[in-house]
Amino acid sequence: MSLRVLLTTTVCWPSGARLVGAFARVGAHVEALLPAGHVAAQSRYLAARHPYDPLFPRASLRRALADAAPDLIVPCDDRALAHLLDAARRLPGAADIVVRSLGAPQAYRQLVARSAFIEAARALRIEAPQTVQISSKDEYRAALRQFGPRAVLKVDGSWGGEGVAILHDAAKADCAWNRLALPPSRGRSLARAILRRDRHFLHEALSRPKASLSLQQFVPGTPATTAFACWKGRVLASLHMDVLETLHPQGPATVMRRIDCPDMESAAVKLAERFGLSGLHGLDFIRDAGGRAHLIEINPRATQICHLALGAGHDLPATLIGLSPRPVATAKTLIALYPQAWEEGAPPPPDTAYRDVPWDDPGLLSTWGGTTPILGDAAKTGAF
Numbered sequence: 591m592s593l594r595v596l597l598t599t600t601v602c603w604p605s606g607a608r609l610v611g612a613f614a615r616v617g618a619h620v621e622a623l624l625p626a627g628h629v630a631a632q633s634r635y636l637a638a639r640h641p642y643d644p645l646f647p648r649a650s651l652r653r654a655l656a657d658a659a660p661d662l663i664v665p666c667d668d669r670a671l672a673h674l675l676d677a678a679r680r681l682p683g684a685a686d687i688v689v690r691s692l693g694a695p696q697a698y699r700q701l702v703a704r705s706a707f708i709e710a711a712r713a714l715r716i717e718a719p720q721t722v723q724i725s726s727k728d729e730y731r732a733a734l735r736q737f738g739p740r741a742v743l744k745v746d747g748s749w750g751g752e753g754v755a756i757l758h759d760a761a762k763a764d765c766a767w768n769r770l771a772l773p774p775s776r777g778r779s780l781a782r783a784i785l786r787r788d789r790h791f792l793h794e795a796l797s798r799p800k801a802s803l804s805l806q807q808f809v810p811g812t813p814a815t816t817a818f819a820c821w822k823g824r825v826l827a828s829l830h831m832d833v834l835e836t837l838h839p840q841g842p843a844t845v846m847r848r849i850d851c852p853d854m855e856s857a858a859v860k861l862a863e864r865f866g867l868s869g870l871h872g873l874d875f876i877r878d879a880g881g882r883a884h885l886i887e888i889n890p891r892a893t894q895i896c897h898l899a900l901g902a903g904h905d906l907p908a909t910l911i912g913l914s915p916r917p918v919a920t921a922k923t924l925i926a927l928y929p930q931a932w933e934e935g936a937p938p939p940p941d942t943a944y945r946d947v948p949w950d951d952p953g954l955l956s957t958w959g960g961t962t963p964i965l966g967d968a969a970k971t972g973a974f
Contacts, residue, residue, distance in 0.1 A: 592619040593911050596660035597892075598651065598670040600642060602628045604929055604958075606666040608897035609907065611635045611951050613664075615899075615916055616908040623654040623670075632953030647673050652681055662911065663691040664870055665891040668747060671698070690868065692890075693822070697865040701890045704744050705804040711885050714860045717853065718885040719807035730767055733805045734760065740808040744887075745770050745801045753801075754840055756808065771801055806886065811878040815843065816854045817896045819870055819906040820862040827909035829895055830854045832877065835937045837930055842894060844931040845939050848923045853883045861888065870896045870906055894927060898946070920944035929958040 595618045599606040606622065607630035614620045614635035621638040622630055631639045640654035651673050655663075665671040671692075678688040678695045688695060700706045708721035720737070724730045734741060739760045745753030755766035813833040819826045831846035857873060872893030875883040896906050898919065905915035926939030928947045939945070948954050 592617055594619045594621070594659060594661045595911070596640075596654060596658045596663045597622040597630070597666055598642075598654070598663060598674065599623070599628065599630075599666040600625055600644065600647070600669040600673070601667050603667060603894070604629070604927075605892060605894040605896065606630050607633055607954055608894075608948065609664065609666065609892060611948060611954075612897035612899070612907040612916075613911070616905075616911065616913045618907075618911055621654075621658045621660070623650060629954055629957045632957050633951055634953055635951065648676065648680070651677055652684075655681070655684060655687070660687060661690075662869075663687060665692075668702075668889070668891060671891045672702075672747070693866045693868045697867070698890060701865060701888055702746060703802070703804075704746055704806070704887060707888055708806070708885070710864060711857070711861065714864060716857045716860060716885050717882060719809050721804050721806040724771075724803045724805050727767060727771070730763075730771075730803075730805065734763055737805065737807050739763075742806040742808055742886075743767070743770055744804050744806060746804065747802070756840070771803055809876040809878060809884045809886070811876040811884070813843070814849075814851070814854065814875040814877045814883055815846075815893070815895070816851075816858055816873040816875070817870065817893050817906060818858040818862065818872075819896075819910040820858075820867045821910070822868055823863045823866040825855075825859050825862050827903050827906050828855060828858055829898060829900060829904055829906065831895060831925075834924070835931070835939075837933055837936050842930055843927065844933070844936045845924065845926050845943060846895070848900070848925060851883060857883075857885050870910065872896075894930070895925075898925070919946070 595613045597606055597609055610620050610622060610630050610633045619637050620635060622636060623640045623642050624630055625642045630636060640657060642650045665674055674688050675695050675698055677684040700710055705721045705723040708718050711718045722733050741757050743755045743757060743766050755770060757763050757766055815833060816828060816830050818828040830849050830851045832849055833843040833846055835845040836843050854875060870892040872889035873885060874887050875885055877883050899905050899916040901918045902915050908915045922944040924940060924943035926943040926945050931939045
């Protein structure tokens with residue numbers, strides 16, 4: 591009998607759709623809790639779709655858990671992770687499957703608090719910039735005097751670059767604080783709900799949550815990332831990449847270079863053991879001019895490279911559920927992620943890069959192909 595995997599997501603990122611096929615191709619029965627319009631619903635590999643309602647997230651998850659009866663849950667964004675942690679506390683019978691899928695929920699209190707997480711990493715002797723929690727504007731200004739004019743202001747629980755401000759000079763520091771620290775007005779939240787067609791902002795209009803912020807020392811360099819699969823604190827498989835291109839500053843990567851990096855691997859191993867992690871996770875780094883990787887944050891959920899099939903020890907979905915790895919997708923080190931590298935405004939991927947296109951999943955291609963440049967004559971000739 592196939593292992594039953596439930597993917598959960600609250601945003602229409604491509605990564606969830608790619609993981610549907612990745613888990614199904616290694617023999618899993620895959621269902622997903624999806625918001626309206628998510629492209630994963632078009633995947634040939636999806637066994638069942640469970641509707642996610644932004645206004646009633648707890649009820650949506652409760653129904654999905656009851657109907658899917660999963661052996662493993664994989665959250666694909668930070669809000670989906672928060673809903674699972676909430677379910678472990680509030681939904682009868684949910685705690686066991688959440689612990690099985692993620693590890694102890696108590697550990698995530700530190701993982702999702704940026705300053706507390708970096709403090710734990712530094713205690714493990716992982717190279718990471720000093721990061722302090724900020725609870726007032728006076729603390730903010732004091733930390734800026736300590737760190738200097740270049741620093742990074744971050745909001746706990748944010749993702750996609752929206753809750754991050756890179757400060758290059760003192761003149762813009764107050765503007766960044768006002769933008770991130772002060773709760774949005776009800777009018778602004780309502781406008782965002784309408785303009786972005788995202789009903790999550792209606793919750794903000796009602797509650798106006800106070801942000802929890804941290805300030806991190808700025809590390810000059812280039813981004814790098816790790817994705818890893820782990821079980822009860824032990825890393826089973828990993829991928830390490832240098833980020834060469836992004837869709838926009840602080841945005842998702844579009845082109846990466848696969849690397850071997852002992853420091854990044856060591857960080858994953860130490861953190862998985864320290865927090866007793868299970869499931870799929872990601873780490874973000876900055877590589878300095880000397881080549882040393884500095885850990886800047888964790889993504890305690892699946893990330894956009896977790897679906898890649900790169901051989902034994904580097905096929906995260908297969909290794910996580912204890913099955914043989916898929917055939918190696920490519921021996922190339924440069925990888926252009928689809929559809930990210932073909933989004934409007936993305937720099938063209940290099941000709942030498944592997945095009946990570948789901949040719950075996952026409953539902954995804956037909957949906958994405960309507961909004962992004964499909965790959966032209968090269969696709970017809972099988973050049974990729």
